[in-house]
Structures are given as C-alpha cells and as structure tokens.
Amino acid sequence: MTEQIASIVAEEQAPPAGRRNKTQLKRRSLLDRLGWFAFILPVVLGVLIFSFYPMVISLYYSFFKTYTGTTNMPSFYVNGFLNFGVFNYKKLFTLDSEVWIALRVTFTYAIVVVPLSLVLSFLVALLLNSQVKGIGVFRVIYYLPVIIPTTISGLLWADFFDARFGLANNILASLRLPESRFLTSAQTALPTFMAMQLWTLGASMILWLSALKNVPQSLIESAKLDGAGPLRRLWKIIVPMCTPILFYNLITGIIGALQLYGPVMTLMGQNGAGPDNALLFYAYKIYGTAFADWNMGYACALAWFLFVIIAALTALIFRTNKWVYYGDGE
C-alpha cells in the first residue's frame, strides 16, 4: 500500500514527459550543437589548415632571407650571418625593380581586362538571352573556350600569334594590314595577351545569363506596358537587378586578374616573362621566386604585399556597395 502511494506521489512529482528541466535542456542542447557542428567540421578544418595557418606561417617566413623550403623551418643563422630581419621587405620596396614592373603589368591588365570583359560578357549574355530557336547550341559554343585546359590554349595561341610563322600575321597580310610582332615585342605583347584572354569571357557570361533569367518577367512586361523603350528597360530594370552578379563578378574578376600567371606561362613557355618583361605578372614573379629560385622568404613577402593590396581593394568595393540591389536576399 505504502509503495503504491509512494509511486503515485513520485509520478506526480516527476516532470511530465514533454517538458525537461533546465540542466537536461542545457546538456542536450550542447550535444545537439556539437552534432550540428560536426557537419561543417570539414570546412572548418580546411580553413584552419589550408588558409589560416598558411597565412600566419607565410608572414613568419617572409622575415627570413634564405629559406629553400627543404627544411622544416628556416634557420636563424646562415654561415654565421643573421638570416632574420626585414631584409625581404627592404628588397621588395627599394632594391628589386622587377616588383614595380610586375605591379604595373598586372594592374594594367586588371584595369583594362576586368571592366572590358564584364561589359562584353554582359552584352553577349543579353544576346544569348533572346528567345530564338537553337540558342542552346550557341550558348555551348560561346562557353567552349572556357573549358579548354590552359596548356592547350597556350599552345594554340602561341602558334597562332607566332610573329614569323603564325596564322595571325598571315591573315593581317592578306587583308593588306600591317603585320604585328605580337608576342615578341614589348609594346604589343600585353595587348595581344589581353585580347587572348577576352576569348574566354564565357565564364562570366554564364553567370550573367543566370542573373538575367532571374529578372522577373512581370517587371519587364509592366515596363513595356508603361511604354519604356528597350534601352530604358535595360538601364533601369535589368542592370539594377543584375547588380549582385556584377558585384560578384567584379570581385572575382579583380582577384583573378591580380593573381594570374598560368596562361602566361603556358603561352610563353621558356620565355616566361616576355620581351623586356612585358608579361611579367606579379603572381608569375612569386611563382618564379618560390619554385625556380627557391627563395621562399622573399616569395612570401611578395605574396603578403599582394594580399594587402587585394584586401584593400576588396574592402573599398565592399564599402561602396550601395549600388548593389538585393532583392529578397539574406
């Protein structure tokens, strides 16, 4: 009898099944949270190992004069001489004239190609957005250049633009136009390269296409009804709705342009930097310093300098992003 009463009392005093008391709530919640965290563990680890740690260590390396990367850590003394100091930064800013050439080449390239390719790919995307039959085939054709491996594209263009035996000069000659020295002359090397890169504007074009498709047709229809001409519709409706993509394309375009070196290497082969260093891109210089000269310290200093520049540019763009229109974004 007493036990029965005791058990009934115990039952009544116990919290109902649906509610949990405070400690239990906290405990389960922590486990629960950790469980969710486990899902993003790969990317967290990835960021730590492949982004955060290298950044910090890279800064550390940049203070060493001689470090070939074959030992675990650079040594503080080499042959009795101090290896640690701001030597690399001094070299970067004063002694090495190639740095400024590289910056000039890279920035010229970025300033010309990024806006040009944005505008051109937008126009092409507009064209591809028309509802004619067989548009799919054209889309594929325009995107094809993007998927060629860099080496093949380098082979192709190196042969095409060969100053002596290339087809380009042959075509120019048959059109009675003056021949050009293309990649063998300091003045024409960079423009040739820029023109070559514009061939691959399919990449950003695809993104523009998706953005254009996201412009609600209803808006356009109502604008048509209101009597807005095509140019007006373009400028006032389509472009503003595409600004998020523009933003994304601009940022990735600038960052990509400032880090470019693969296409140059595959184009020029053994003459990597071009005539008079006309194609000496900054990232190419970093690669050469790190893996041809095996001077890791200086390469890290160069890389950090580039990083600071890119960070400043990106911050600038972000701060002035008032012109980006977010629809129902987050």
Add this chain to the structure above:
Amino acid sequence: MRKLLQKLAIILLAVSCVMGASACDGFGGGGNGGGYQPVDVALDPNTEAHLIAVVDVDSFEKKLLEDAAKGFQTHFPNVSIEVIQNGDVISYIRSGDQVDIMSVIGENVSFFASQGVLTELDPYLEAQEFDTSKYFPSMMDLGKDTVSKKQYMMPRDYSRIVLFYNKDLFDRLNVSYPVDTEESPWTWEAFLAKCEEIKTAMAAGGADYKNYVPVEGSMSYDILNWGIVSSYGVDCLLKDDFTLVDKGSPTYANWQKGMTAARDLIKSGYSLDSDNYSPSHFQTGVAAMAFGVAPAMQGFNLGQINYDVISFPAIGNTPKAPSGTSGYAIANGSGNKNIAWAFLNYLMSEEGQTVLTTGTGLVPVLTALAEDKNAAWRGMKNGKGNDINIDALLSYSERDVIADWFGNLPALARSPYKGFYNNFLKLVCDGKKSFEQGYTLLAQNIDQIKRDYPEYFV
C-alpha cells in the same frame, strides 16, 4: 565571451597540431650519401647493382646512354642501368630520389660541384691509373671545377661549336658554299660576307624567303658568346675581389669589341635577337647556316636537311673556338659509387667510345679514335644521306676555349651571378643597352650580391 574563448581554443588547437606534426622530421635532403665508400676499381664482374642515370630531356640522350649501358653489361652482366630523363637535376636530387650517374653540361660542373651534388673523381682516376693525356685536353679540363681544379665530370665526346650550312638552301639562293683554304681562310670577315650574300639573296627571293634567317644562333647563349668574346683576348670580367674589371683596362676594351661583334650580327639582320630566336630554324629549313654542336645533327637529320659543316669562323689573331660538351658524373648521394665509376671508365675506354660515337653523330673524345681515319664514327651522314666534312669537326683543336667566365667566384655566389651575367649578355647583344650601360648594371648587380649575401663570400 565563452563563445569567443571556444573559438580561440579551437584555432590554437589546430595550429599547435599542425606545428606539432611539423616537428617530425619526415624527409631528408639530397639522398643519404650511401655512407663512406672506399675506392675500389677492381670490382668483381659479377657484382649486382641497379643504377639510375639521369640525362637531359632530349630523347637522343636517353637512347645513347641506354646503348652504352648495354655494352657495359657485357662486362658486368648483373648490373642494370636505368636511364631517366629530367631537365632539372638539382631539384630532382633535392627531392631525395636515388641518383647514381648524371649527365652534366660542362658549364654547370662548377655550379653543381658547389652545390655538393657531385663526387670527386680524382681518387678514382688515381686508383685506375687513368691516363688523361689520351683525351682532348680541353674536354678533360671542362670536367674540372674551375676554382679547385678537381675533376668532377668525365666528358663523353669532343664537342665544339661549328657552323652548319644548308647546301640545298644555298643552291636555291645561288650562293657559293663557305670554304676554308690557305688562300681564303674562313675568318669572321669571310663569314660576315657570306651572311650578307645570303641576306641579299633572300631579300631578292621575295615572299618565299620572307621569314628565313641567314644564320641561326643565339648570341646571348653564354658559351657561344664566350667563343666570340674570348677571341679578343681571354680574360674573365671579374677581378680577384669579385668586382668587375675597371673601365679603362684592356680587358674591358676586349670585351667591348667582342660584344660589339656579337651584337652586330643581330643588328645587321644576320641573326635573330633573343625574343625571336628559336632553336628549330635550321632543322625546319628556314635558316641557311647555324651555329651548333655535333649532337645537334641528330635533329637536323630528323628534318632531312642536306647540310655540311665548317669550322667556327676565326676571329682576329688569337682565334678561339667555343667548345663544351656534356659528360657524366657520379652523384654525391649515390650508394653505388664504385660501380658507377666502372661505368664511367667503360665510357671512356675505346670500346665505350666506339659505342657512344658510332652512328650517333658524336665525335670521340679519345684522341686516337678521333683521329683514326677508318674509325666507325666517321660514317655519319647528313639528313639526305650525303657525306659531310668530318675533319671540320676536329680541326683547329688548339683554338678550343671552355666555359671559364666565372673565374674564382665562390660557389654559392655563382647562381645569382649566372642570372645577372646572362641578363647582361642578352641586354647588350639584343641592343637594348649599350655595352657601357650593361656593364654598369652588371657591376651594380655584383655589388648587390656582395652586400646582401655576405655569407656567400665566406
């Protein structure tokens, strides 16, 4: 607050993990050195070994050494030699792979020796009682480090820069072949005159010859350049204290004359500057003449060119002929040094030299074999199967000059100096800077090396 601490904790944990892992010394430097190996030149023919030989990327090199290895196997049947092709031997050695034998270009001997990747061969030469006088002296000297004069590399053939000319193209242009006789010796002036003849003929030939060149040769290629420059007096640009010679000195004047001669070749349109230069012009038939070495004939034969050969044009009163070859050396990290030496010894023997030079277009470095009028190597033909003037490959061996423009520069400083020196050659020969400007720049560069890397000059 707790969240922030949590995040910091995770970051610190990850960083320390990676740093901890880094504390494990997982990899070694350039091979384990194989320990001390006493010199033994009387090896048992049944010795077993597997050697790795690294040669340059040219496919011809690989076949050459493989054929030689087969010959070697008749003496040492249990030794197998694997031939690998690689363009950058030093990185490759640094990556820790096994290397026993490597092919080294003559100009790189000192540099490689300075990096500590080559084995000294003098103990082996002594133990073998190797008679170095049986070989062309310029080639044996090439295998020595210019500072310590220690032998590191055994030359494999006698190679000097000679001039090839495309007989078919000459015929089409109606230009007479170059000759070298008592009455009209083959001097630099005669060479320039021939170039002018060819250039005029090409210009008159119209559109067909629009992109043709009279002579293929890179004037800023250091060994070729050195051959031209040193004809004006053999002196290194560097003084003993590793600054450049003074501007008023005779060495400076000689250098200026030499570099001007090289540059004029480009300026007159006889040869191409470094931006336009391509090493395939003669092989594809668009160059009338070409500076080249005997092994290049393999490529010319592939292009089926009907060529003949004449010696390097003689410059001035003390003409020099640039010579340089590659040879084979024993890697310092090898664990099979004795066997490797046995292989090198074989390559230098009459049998080895015969194997290396028969049908390959190489000239033997063993003097007796080279001068033997009936030797098999003289059977070489050009791309259309016609005879060539073999003697031109051997003539004037007293003029040979090898790569010694580094002087006594310490080993570690040679790598940066090489870059600056090649840049100097390129700028001046291409005409982008005058000799004086280029010279000043080079002087600045050297000062920079001495100032920034004093530890190299210890």
Add this chain to the structure above:
Amino acid sequence: MEKASIFKRIRKALTNCRLYLTANRARGLKLVKKGLTYCLLCLLALFFLFPFLFMFFKSVMGDLESYGSMGVHFFPQEWHFLKNYGAVFDVEFLRYFRNTLIVVVCNMVIIPLAACLCGYGFARGKFKSKGFWFTVALSTIMLPGAVTQVPVYVMFRRFGLTGTLAPLIVPGIFGGGALNIFLARQFVRSIPKEMDEAATIDGAGKFTIFWRIVFPLLKPIVIYIVINTFMSNWRDFDSALVYIGNTFSSKKWQTLALGIYYKFLIRGTTDIYPNVQMATGVITVLPIAVLFLVFQRQLIEGVVMTGLKD
C-alpha cells in the same frame, strides 16, 4: 450618298491598310530583329569557334607544313589524320591521362559529399557560431592563392606528398571550395524543414536525416558540382605545376595539362612540330566538350536555380 459611302470605304480601306501595315511592321521589325540576332550570333560563334577549327586543321597537316616554313596555310594541303593522331597516344600520354582521371574521379566523389555536408550544416545547423564560420568560409574566396601557396607546399613536403597526386585530392576533403558550399547551402534552404521535423519525430538522427532525406533531394546541385569539379580539375594547371613539377619520381604522376606543358612548351629537338601538339590538344579538349554538350542544361540551370544573390 454614294460619295459618302465611297469616302467611308476609302477611309475604311486606308484604316485597314494602316492597321495591316502597322501590324506587319511590328512583325516585320520582329523578323528583322530576329535576322539581326542570328547574324550576330553566327558572327560571334565564328569568333569563338575559329581557334578550335584552327587547332583541328593544324593537327592534320604534315610536319613542315604545320611549322609554316613553306608558307602558312589555314586549310591543310595534305591530310595526315591517322599518323598524327596515332602519334599522340604514346605511353606518356596515356600515363598523363590516367593520372588526370584519378584526380578528377576522386574529386568528383569527395567534393560533392563534403560540400553538401557543409551546406546542410550551414543551412540547418543550430549552433551559435554558424554565421561566423560561414562568413569565414566565404571569405576564403578572396584569399589570394599565392599567400598560402608556399606554406602549404612546405607542409605537403614535410609529409613527403609533393610530387604525388595527393595535394590535388586532399584539399577536396575539406569542403571543396567555398563556392560549392555556398551553393549547397542555398539549395538546402529551399528544401522545406517539415520533412526534417517529421523525421526527427520518428527518431532519426541528424546524419540519417541528411543521408536518407536531404541528400537525395540535392541531386540537381550535386550534378552541378560534379560537373563543375570535373571541368576545373581536368583543366587545372597551377596547382599541378607547383605540387608535381618535373622530377623523376613525380614525372609519372603528371597530369594531362602539366605533362603537355613540359612535353611541348619546354622543348628539345623533338616534338617541335605543331601538328602533333595540336592533335594532343584536340584529344584533350574532346572529353570536356562532349561532357559539356551533354550536361549544358544542368550546368546553366544549376546556377540559375540557386540564384547567386549575395
């Protein structure tokens, strides 16, 4: 009376005419517009296709003809199709092909999994630092590769992994790129939460929900990521160049892009004729081109569906 009716009729006729003309003008304009569009499209298509044609034609020329020493032509005068294409398939090429295939397949399996896992975590996760880590992950897009290149190389070197294919595959395990994670997250968000909740009530754990319910629904974005990964890994040159290089032990691990670079662009006296080079090029491009042709709808729509709004 008659005049009026004539006038009326004329006016009616005129009005009809005008209406007809206006209507047809619009239609006419439309035709002109259509014609113009086609014209432009074809012109541009020629511009984009031209190098491919150039590559193909050059690949069937004879040796000297392709070099151009006897005059430069666009259309080949001799067809050496079999000879040149046969010359492409030597041992080295097959090796490069195999290596590239290994890298690509591994990444195609690992990266979508990792990206979806992380995307699911970011979309559904209930932990406070979610926003922080997401911003951090996204900001890695803006990190220039050059800064991390050297230390990561040294890191791989410590474990003896340089010169092998590992450095090209391992980073994929860790999320496979911020962009893929972002896309995955967007997509997961569009899946209604009710299904999750129903599964939770039935007693399913988080991972089971992900694996059994959410992941199968992610098929479109998975296809997109898979194809994207294939294409970017097939073309990759920069990282292969840094990690694999050209030493003896690493030569057998070179990928297609890298192998071709060392074979044709760093030259000796063989392999100098452009025709075999171009043939190799054509063969390298073909798989991606075919893949893209087949899957182009998914690729373009994949981006459309997730709507890249920042």
